[in-house]
Amino acid sequence: MANSPQSKKRARQNEARFAVNKARRSRIRTFIRKVEEAIESGDKTAAAAALQAAQPEMMRGVTKGVLHKNTVARKISRLAARVKALG
Template sequence: MANTPQSKKRAKQNEARFAVNKMRRSRIRTFLRTVEEAIASGDQTAAAAALKAAQPELMRGVSKGVVHKNTAARKMSRLSSRVKALA
């Protein structure tokens, strides 16, 4: 348990940051899920549009430190190749 005023403040800041990061991660996953669903339906135009919407969201996650840069790049690469394969 936090004893010093500094450690109490850090614990409070960590909780707040955790909540924000959790929301950001959830938002990213939602965008990725829409891409997955569009790919599963077989509709390439919908999948391409969903991918285009998911890209800036993933990159925003990278800039905010929620997702690692290489992880985001890998996800984008794999999704885009799957969308391209629908054609």
């Protein structure tokens, strides 16, 4: 349990940051899910459009420190490959 004023403030800041990061992660997952649903439906144009919308959101997660750069690069690469494979 936080006792000092500084540790109490840190606990409050951590809670606020956790909420913001959780919302960001959820938003990113939603964009990824839209791409995957478009891929499952077999609609290449919709999948490509969804991927174009998802990429900036995923990279924003990197700049905000929510996700690691290599993790996002890997996910984008794999999604792009799956979209490209739709013929």
